[in-house]
Amino acid sequence: MPDYIRLGFPLERDLAAFSEFLWRQRIPHRIAEEEGRQVLWIGSEAHAEQVKHWLQEMERGELVLDKRDGAPQGISLLGRLFSSPAVAVLLLLSVVGAALPFLDTRGQLLPSLTFYPFSPYTGEVQAVWPLAEPWRILSPIFLHFGLLHIAFNGLWLWLLGGMIEQRQGVVRLLGVVLLVGATSNIAQAMMSLVIFGGMSGVIYGLLGYMLAWNRLRPQQQFPLQPALAWFMIGWLLLCMVGLASALGLGDIANTAHASGLLMGLLLGFVAALLDQQPDR
Known part of the structure; x- marks a missing residue:
């Protein structure tokens, strides 16, 4: 540059x-x-x-920065939300998706948001691809099943999504979320006829995007700690060999996670190559 x-x-x-x-x-x-x-x-x-x-x-001491993240000290949670509006909206939709099973007591809304439709009475899943209902391709990323599910996904989304939005803008973040979300949902649906949901595939996509970007743009890299990246990749591998299920954490959408990571890597490489601000 x-x-x-x-x-x-x-x-x-x-x-x-x-x-x-x-x-x-x-x-x-x-x-x-x-x-x-x-x-x-x-x-x-x-x-x-x-x-x-x-x-x-x-x-002069008039601008005091928080050493942890470079934000002015005393900034409120509301201020952080305003500084990352796209992440805030994604978090809000995820919270609504997590509350939906409790709010939708008649079971009429949830079956219309899963990738495959299912009967709220028998639980039978119908192998119908959402060609006539295209929102189903993306809507499962907002569905969460349990407090831990939404808590951990929300934390990672806030951390990783916030980095991308703050540095590259709302359009770039939402583009990555939409493409990774659709790809990971389709990949998971192709592997199994089950009901699935969660932002995890998108989160691994955000990780992949930053890893690829940092590799090609070391002078404009995201402040992604290597230990954090290795932890997430290690957890993905452990889940793929069945550790999460053995610990009683339920079934894990491993295909969504892996495909999300790969799609994120691809998007990161493409973005780094096409970006109009080359490193010096």
């Missing part, structure tokens, strides 16, 4: 919080080590003066 401003800092100064703050403001930048100093490069002339102003505010 073209560089319009170059600022130097001592190596011992931690710029992680300020870097995250800049990404939250959607300001492209990179940090490199040159001649024994950290160098901050800003890729837009229009942002140069604003970045200098923020640095001056930090020096």
Whole structure:
């Protein structure tokens, strides 16, 4: 990317919080080590003066950042929701989907949102592909069965989805969610005639997207901790060999998880190759 401003800092100064703050403001930048100093490069002339102003505010103590995520200290939960509106909407729809089995006492709405229709009285699943009801291809990602299911998926969605939305925008995040969600649901439906639901396939897609992007764009990478990525991949492998079922966690939609991860990797590679802001 073209560089319009170059600022130097001592190596011992931690710029992680300020870097995250800049990404939250959607300001492209990179940090490199040159001649024994950290160098901050800003890729837009229009942002140069604003970045200098923020640095001056930090020096005066007027801008205090949270070291954990680069957000100004004291920011409210509501403020975080407003900063990631797409993630907030996805979370809300997931919560509604988790509450639906309790709210839909007559069992009339839930069967219309699963990939395959089923009888609320006998539980019989009908092998009917949703060609005439295309919303069924995506709607299962919002259905959750149990408190732990929605809690863990909501946490991962907030963490991973928030990174993508903050850095690359609402359209990019929703595009990944829609494509991964549809792909993982179709793949799972092809493997078994059962009722399934959850955001897990999408979450693994978000992980795959970030892994691929970070591989091709190391100077614009997401702050994804390697330990977190390895944990998620390890858990996927353990579920595929039956550990989750052995622990009494129920049946796991392994096909949705694996296909979501692969689709996310593909989308991440394509996005990194087509993006119009090349690394310096």
